[in-house]
Amino acid sequence: MTYGQIAKACGYPGYARYVGTVLKKLPSDTDIPWHRVINAQGRISFPFDSEAYHRQRERLLAEGVNVENGRITLRHYQY
DSSP, X not given: OBHHHHHHHTTOTTOHHHHHHHHHTSOTTOOSXXXXXXXXXXXXXXXXXXXXXXXXXXXXXXXXXXXXXXXOOHHHHOO
């Protein structure tokens, strides 16, 4: 799902950035699958050279999601 889709599903369309803020504040041992949330362009939002980017990419790959250059094909994986 995208940040915007989550915001809309929660009744707050237009609050995609707030979703990102909330996810950023999750404890590191959370069970919430934050790694499944991507931006509206189908890209991982973290900077390419960050640990968070690589952690999200590896988790997506482990679930069978094809990630190319930090991007996934939304029409294949979008909820």
